[in-house]
Amino acid sequence: MGTAIKILAATCAIFLAGLNAAKAQSEELKLVTPPLAILRDQIRPPAATLPVPTGYTRAQVMHGDRVFHGEAANGQCSNCHGIDGKGTPNGNDLTVGMFIWSDGSVREIKRTIKHNMAVVPGMDGDLNAEDVEAVAAYVWAISHGAVVE
Structure with a gap:
């Protein structure tokens, strides 16, 4: 029975680690420069x-x-x-x-x-x-x- 609890705890830990990694990755993607021209001031060349x-x-x-x-x-x-x-x-x-x-x-x-x-x-x-x-x-x-x- 103790082994089953350890396996369940390990499985939960792996699952939570995966969720945290996915969250960190999605936050990391927000740091990427936005596509060209979306937030840039566009000045027409004279x-x-x-x-x-x-x-x-x-x-x-x-x-x-x-x-x-x-x-x-x-x-x-x-x-x-x-x-x-x-x-x-x-x-x-x-x-x-x-x-x-x-x-x-x-x-x-x-x-x-x-x-x-x-x-x-x-x-x-x-x-x-x-x-x-x-x-x-x-x-x-x-x-x-x-x-x-």
């Missing part, structure tokens, strides 16, 4: 201070800014990439100069945008070829940071 890629104009970068932020061509870029372009749980950070789907050149950024438009028509907005050129130039610009004067 397009006038962004660099202009070779072969493009300031006007194209400015138009790309409006497309990115939904002010032209019903652009939807900022919905996934954040107002500041620093990403959300649905879209990667475009400001660090490291691209998942391209080498970061305007040509490759444009290719990625066109690919996305083909995969999920309408999700990027109503972009025409001129809008794609402009938003690709804008994304290149935000990936290269503000011009310091």
Whole structure:
């Protein structure tokens, strides 16, 4: 009988230890940084201070800014990439100069945008070829940071 009580006590101790470990783990998970853009102040980069890629104009970068932020061509870029372009749980950070789907050149950024438009028509907005050129130039610009004067 004494052995049965010892086994029962040991089983209870193991069970309680497991509960405590699960509780500690769930509390530990709360320390993880929240997903991008949820608690971060998002500040729209001023397009006038962004660099202009070779072969493009300031006007194209400015138009790309409006497309990115939904002010032209019903652009939807900022919905996934954040107002500041620093990403959300649905879209990667475009400001660090490291691209998942391209080498970061305007040509490759444009290719990625066109690919996305083909995969999920309408999700990027109503972009025409001129809008794609402009938003690709804008994304290149935000990936290269503000011009310091």
